[in-house]
Amino acid sequence: MNKKTIYLVSGAVIGVLLLYFAFRPSGSSDGRDILAEAKRGNFKVEITTSGELQALNSIQVMGPSEARRFRLGNFTIEEMVDEGTVVKKGEFIAALDKTELFGRLEDKRLDLEQALALFEQTQLDTSLVLRQERDNIINLEYEVEERKLILEQSQFEPPAIIRQNENNVEKAKRDLQQALDRYKIKSMQERARMVEVSAKLRDVQSEVQQMEEILEKFTVTAPQNGMVIYVWGRGGKVKEGSQISSWNPVVASLPDLTIMQSITYINEVDIRKVKVGQRVDLGLDAFPEKKLTGEVTKVANVGQQRPNSDAKVFEVTVVINESDPLLRPAMTTSNTIIADELSDVVFVPIEALNSEADSINYVYLKSGKKQEVKVGLANSNDVVIELGLKEGDMVYLSTPDWSANTAINLLEELNGKRNPDFEDISANTQTFNIGAVSEEDL
Template sequence: MKKKNIYITISIFFLLIVAFLIFRPKSSGDNNEILGEVKSGKFKVEITTSGELQALNSVQVLGPTEARRFRVGNFTIEEMVDEGTVVKKGEVIAELDRTELFGRLEDKRLDLEQTQALFEQTQLDTALVLRQERDNILNLEYDVEERELVLEQSQFEPPAIIKQNENSVERAKRDLQQAKDRYRIKLMQERARMVEVSAKLRDVQTEVNQIEEVLEKFTVTAPQNGMVIYVWGRGGKIKEGSQVSSWNPVVATLPDLTSMQSITYVNEVDIRKIKMGQRVDLGLDAFPEKKLTGEVTKVANVGQQRPNSDAKVFEVTIVINESDPLLRPAMTTSNTIVAEEIEDATFIPLEALYTENDSINYVHLKSGKKQEVKLGLSNSNFVIVESGLQSGEVLYLSTPNWAENVAVNLLEELNGKRNPDFEEISASPENLTQLDTED
């Protein structure tokens, strides 16, 4: 009985093993086969890139460019608003160090005082000189009148006396005429002196006024509404304590936040698909819920190599249609450029596509065939199938177990149309031999 029980137990054990082998679940490879479907509908060729926001229009905020006329080579920024501050037209952005120009102003004011004193002294000298000349002329006129009276009273005197008096009158008249001529010359001389001193005084006064006007510009104000963005100088971004050259006195830039653009870079493989006027859908990394639209307005003709990358890229400018107070320069954008839209197309997932001999593209159909397909445009997820498949057909997105020993069902074209005589011909060696025989 014990032996019989042992045999029964062993038999049951073997039966269980056989049943397990027969009815065990399929292998993981069979269960993990992923299926997809051939779809029809609108197809978009999209290129996705990341970009950076910039203002479409921006104004440079300048320090006093006239300062170099007064031998001021550099400005030091004493105070400056924080970067990113939104300012209105006329509000203060920065205060520049006035020390050097103040020194120039004090020197010029001293020159002005000296020139003013010289002007006043010249005026007094001129008045005294011309007054003396006029007094001399007046005295000489009196002298001529007196000598003429003497001549008139000497009519009954001897001829010699009369002649002597006549000569005396002529001499007095000549002295008077010489005095008048000398006065005219003196007048011209003094006028010239006054013109010279007046011009010098005017020049010094103008310089003083100009320096005072330039000093007012050391308080830098916003020329328009916008956001303050620091510019890069020789030692990095300009900030408090930085020096700005008077030959390039850019203190900051003031972008107009109402019109923005995204600067992005497209690799050389996709740049042929990009054209001006294409629609772009944009998103903001900082505000994922914010959706914007834009348009490609500029495509670079020459590529460039970006840092830490071996691939060549081309700069593309996208103007954003909407205006939003949340938009800020240097924000990162996700750009989806719609390169082309096809209203009615048949397409499959890229995962379903395989290539043989670098020339034949095919898919694995659920019906058990490896079908060659003719491809059209593609995007990051799908590719258009121009021939070889029908909408609704089911295909594998992974390589099925039976695919290794099945030949590709090739396409043939005749006059631009698919030839039905070749649709079901397998690419096996037997069928190829049959075709050669029939030919």
């Protein structure tokens, strides 16, 4: 190799070394610094969670609750349409076992025949008794007339005979009056008997009629248009073969699919951010392209513990603004609750924020400063900077090498009142670990 070639290679190596030392990155221990730009724009505090669709309004499809009047305790569902079947008003939903009620109806029909026979017999007896009494009265009236005639014919007879005939007339009149009084009493007695047997007959007729009407209700039909949703009973979902109680004969529910709601659960850390009236953006796992909007209408006051979880959560109801035939109960939704929204603010990634003594928040600027900042709202990714930064400032997301011996450039506006909202900001950003973030974490 000649000297010219050696000089060229040596010059190239020296040039590469000079370029490396001139442009090598400064900062972190492995030679790489991560920077981000302070941006200005709209800032949202969002809470994202999953939910389940339910109908806002629904009607319970009931079996015959009147059956308990006839001491029917439980019904067995012999036949039932599949869950999710869309039905119209009056269409078939389920058929209940009629065997027990059929048996009692047949017994009651026998009672009705007996009551009807008793009614007819009593009616005949009453007619016969009263007719006899009326015939007796007519005969006694003739008797009175006959006695009066004998008395008139005995005017020229001895006084004793006349007196005897007068007594016979009085006796005949008394017998007639007694017969009239007896007829009144017999009429009242027979009328009471007829009222009694008539009432018994009407009762039995009414029970038979009610049983026949209830029997028709053992075929359960839809009270309105909707989709059949099974309900939960003691032994699981009520379906074909299940038993329902006459005290709570709910066969199924029929939700109104025109107005839907999403039931979701928010953890106890975030629940204080959720308020009634907040806007919600929703998506459907089954139809990712479908986008919906809604509004928070109810926030539970008492928390609960969900199965297989130690965290406490609060139920939140979101009513969906749109009506769509694709929406079905039990579909999974992704809910993004807009807890707060600011316009025209400066914000940086949460990883850029550092803290000293839990009282001073600061960032590392590309210019080599440790700049104190006043922070505002925060979400899961960014934090609002109210003071200390301007749009376009470059901040470190990692701890630069020069940080150890650099003093914090404090804000005069915060003298005597260092970040009074610091604790609130920390609570708002639950996953937010204030302090340096190493490049390995990123």
